[in-house]
Amino acid sequence: MMVLLLLSASVAGAEVREVVLLDGPPYYGNGSMVRVAVGDTVKWTNPMRKDGAVHTVTQMGCLTGDACEFDSGLLTPGQAFSYTFTTAGTYPYRCRLHAPMEGGVVVQ
Helix, strand or coil: CCEEEEEEEEECCEEEEEEEEECCCCCCCCCCEEEECCCCEEEEECCCCCCCCCECCEEHHHHHCCCCCCECCCECCCCEEEEECCCCEEEEEECCCCCCCEEEEEEC
């Protein structure tokens, strides 16, 4: 179960969008899709939570045997994963451990 909180900050002309993974409904507090420009970075953070939930941020291609652009591995509470998008397109992702946790990044 996940809620997405989206934050943005400017870094040397490129944007850094932060997605905070939270446990419990609503799973996508600010929507399940993040929109960024080519060259922007998305940073997913698993905040310190008393329940200690572990999550992943895994592009769907990694799960289906197609092109695998990014896979965070296990993100324990307090850990983060960042990926810089260099090609326009839509990048769906999900948590390997919690199937309902799905989202996507649209790169324009």
